[in-house]
Amino acid sequence: MRPLDPSSLPADAAAVAASWDRHAIGYGAQEALEARAIDAALRVAAIGPDERLVDLATGTGLLLRRLAARAAPPREALGVDRSAGMLARVGELPPGWSTLLADARSVPLADGWADVATCSFLLHLMGPGQRAEVLAEARRLLAPGPSARLVVVTVWSAGRPAGARLARAALGLAARSRPASWGGLRALDPSEDLRAAGFVLSRRVVLPRHGYPSLVIAARPSITLARAPAGPSFRSS
Numbered sequence: 574m575r576p577l578d579p580s581s582l583p584a585d586a587a588a589v590a591a592s593w594d595r596h597a598i599g600y601g602a603q604e605a606l607e608a609r610a611i612d613a614a615l616r617v618a619a620i621g622p623d624e625r626l627v628d629l630a631t632g633t634g635l636l637l638r639r640l641a642a643r644a645a646p647p648r649e650a651l652g653v654d655r656s657a658g659m660l661a662r663v664g665e666l667p668p669g670w671s672t673l674l675a676d677a678r679s680v681p682l683a684d685g686w687a688d689v690a691t692c693s694f695l696l697h698l699m700g701p702g703q704r705a706e707v708l709a710e711a712r713r714l715l716a717p718g719p720s721a722r723l724v725v726v727t728v729w730s731a732g733r734p735a736g737a738r739l740a741r742a743a744l745g746l747a748a749r750s751r752p753a754s755w756g757g758l759r760a761l762d763p764s765e766d767l768r769a770a771g772f773v774l775s776r777r778v779v780l781p782r783h784g785y786p787s788l789v790i791a792a793r794p795s796i797t798l799a800r801a802p803a804g805p806s807f808r809s810s
């Protein structure tokens with residue numbers, strides 16, 4: 574696995590990565606607001622001890638650390654992020670686990686490397702084109718077969734109209750306060766993005782309180798049937 578050379582990033586991507594590098598130092602202060610949704614994602618993902626996990630946009634590794642603390646964690650887990658500053662704060666991981674500096678849209682891993690992919694608190698920061706790229710990459714990274722799964726977490730507010738308006742206003746304020754890293758921040762239900770990327774949705778957990786209002790969705794790659802070979806389907810003698 575060859576890690577990303579940050580100087581090879583396009584200017585806009587480099588600016589986002591640099592912005593996360595700067596925010597990394599204070600990121601831990603808000604992790605408590607993410608914890609409930611991350612734990613729900615881990616419950617839904619139900620990662621077995623013999624499985625391999627790739628956590629896209631792992632940041633400071635909150636999901637990895639909470640997974641490591643659970644009974645029977647998986648043998649191998651890889652946290653991918655484009656910010657070296659965020660990865661530097663992941664801390665010690667179990668043997669066989671590691672992090673990789675890479676873009677979640679183009680991860681230097683073989684097709685089908687992971688049994689489970691997770692992606693928390695990233696998609697709602699991106700526009701539709703980038704979301705499609707991340708989800709296509711998640712799909713490529715998942716092993717073929719019916720047990721492969723992706724679990725995503727986004728900030729989302731479905732509450733009563735007044736509550737949802739308030740949440741939208743707060744997200745707008747936050748987006749304007751850190752345009753490079755949070756510029757795209759909005760409440761997002763990524764169901765349509767997932768379907769468009771070839772996933773079938775299997776679980777949906779809404780967490781309106783006790784942390785960021787969040788949505789956890791589990792999805793499986795849809796099975797694409799092999800195309801019948803061209804030509805006549807039967808031969809007459």
Ligand SMILES: C[S@@+](CC[C@H](N)C(=O)[O-])C[C@H]1O[C@@H](n2cnc3c(N)ncnc32)[C@H](O)[C@@H]1O
Nearest residue numbers: 593630631632635654655656659676677693694
């Ligand atoms: C809000 S943080 C979420 C971190 C972590 N998943 C969590 O739940 O705490 C967003 C993270 O996405 C990373 N990121 C943004 N765009 C990325 C990309 N294209 N590829 C990989 N990481 C990216 C940032 O560097 C940052 O660490």
